[in-house]
Amino acid sequence: MSTVGLKLRELREKAGFSLRKAAVAIDIDVAILSKMERGERKFSKELVLKLADLYKTNPDKLVIDFLSEKVLYALEDEEFGLEALKVAEEQLKYKNQNENE
Amino acid sequence: MSTVGLKLRELREKAGFSLRKAAVAIDIDVAILSKMERGERKFSKELVLKLADLYKTNPDKLVIDFLSEKVLYALEDEEFGLEALKVAEEQLKYKNQNENE
DNA sequence: TATAACTTTGACAAAAATAGTCAACACATA
DNA sequence: TATGTGTTGACTATTTTTGTCAAAGTTATA
Numbered sequence: 001m002s003t004v005g006l007k008l009r010e011l012r013e014k015a016g017f018s019l020r021k022a023a024v025a026i027d028i029d030v031a032i033l034s035k036m037e038r039g040e041r042k043f044s045k046e047l048v049l050k051l052a053d054l055y056k057t058n059p060d061k062l063v064i065d066f067l068s069e070k071v072l073y074a075l076e077d078e079e080f081g082l083e084a085l086k087v088a089e090e091q092l093k094y095k096n097q098n099e100n101e
Numbered sequence: 102m103s104t105v106g107l108k109l110r111e112l113r114e115k116a117g118f119s120l121r122k123a124a125v126a127i128d129i130d131v132a133i134l135s136k137m138e139r140g141e142r143k144f145s146k147e148l149v150l151k152l153a154d155l156y157k158t159n160p161d162k163l164v165i166d167f168l169s170e171k172v173l174y175a176l177e178d179e180e181f182g183l184e185a186l187k188v189a190e191e192q193l194k195y196k197n198q199n200e201n202e
Numbered sequence: 203t204a205t206a207a208c209t210t211t212g213a214c215a216a217a218a219a220t221a222g223t224c225a226a227c228a229c230a231t232a
Numbered sequence: 233t234a235t236g237t238g239t240t241g242a243c244t245a246t247t248t249t250t251g252t253c254a255a256a257g258t259t260a261t262a
Contacts, residue, residue, distance in 0.1 A: 019209060029252065034209060041250085060181065067176060067185030072192060074175045075168060080161065082197070084168030085190045091173060092183055120238060130223060135239060142221080 002039025004048065004065045009037040011055040026050040042073070105149060105166045110138040112156040127151040143174075 012022050019037075023030040026047060035041040048066045052059035075081040113123050120138075124131040127148060136142040149167050153160035176182040 018207075020207085030209080031211080031253080032251070034211090038210085040210095044250095063179075064181045064184045064188055067179055067181060068188040068192065070175045071172050071185060071189040074171045075189075075193070078164075078168055080165045080168060081193055082190065083165045084172060085186055085193065087165055087169040088172040088176075089183065089186045089190075091169065092176070092186065096183070119236075121236085132224080132239080132241095133222070139239085141240095145221090 002037075002069065004043055004062060004069060005037045005039045007062060007065065008043075008048070008051050008055075011051070011057055012037075015055040017054070022051065022054060025054050042070075105144055105163060105170060106138045106140045108163060108166065109144075109149070109152050109156075112152070112158055113138075116156040118155070123152065123155060126155050143171075 012019070017025070019034055020030050023033040026033075028047065032041060036043050036047070043066055045063060045066060048062050049059050052062050071085070072081075075084060078084065113120070118126070120135055121131050124134040127134075129148065133142060137144050137148070144167055146164060146167060149163050150160050153163050172186070173182075176185060179185065
């Protein structure tokens with residue numbers, strides 16, 4: 001279910017990197033990258049960006065997926081998750097409108 | 102901007118509780134409640150429920166606000182926050198549909 | 203088989219974030 | 233004064249997240 005992880009794994013393979021090489025390139029332990037790709041550990045935005053760069057891919061969608069996962073994680077399995085998302089959306093829209101304060 | 106905090110403060114005042122009394126009733130330190138109401142510290146869902154109960158209020162909206170704040174906090178000031186929320190919403194809808202797996 | 207490159211796993215430590223405790227302060231009012 | 237109100241900050245404790253490492257499992261190929 002970890003879409004960023006799966007996507008980044010696919011991208012890595014397409015780009016011809018082994019886990020080790022990729023990990024070295026972005027300066028983290030292989031174990032961590034392995035776990036992140038499989039959704040066992042969370043990515044950081046920083047690493048998502050580094051990997052997108054390494055794989056020469058546009059990072060935007062990846063970042064969006066990354067954030068979306070973060071959000072869903074924050075909601076766990078809350079009964080009112082959907083309602084909460086809608087409220088959050090409204091508040092964010094409102095905030096973005098008045099970004100000049 | 103902390104809407105749960107403000108709402109719970111109003112509810113408390115309407116219900117005629119002093120900070121101290123309310124804090125004692127839900128078994129936390131006054132300082133924490135004071136900070137939570139003012140958004141300086143985050144509520145836990147558990148405390149929101151306890152307070153709703155104490156103030157004899159329906160907890161649902163409060164919980165939704167609580168979760169919404171949690172979500173917005175997770176998004177910080179991300180450029181793609183809104184997009185992320187939409188993706189999260191889709192995934193949540195999808196998940197709720199297939200809750201029989 | 204053997205060996206090499208790959209990925210996964212788990213135990214552990216380090217660091218960071220969150221939560222809780224406490225005493226003191228400021229203000230108002232009886 | 234004395235009592236009740238809310239706020240603040242320094243501190244500790246606890247929990248969560250992150251990083252490190254070695255060993256084990258997997259796969260491909262000579």
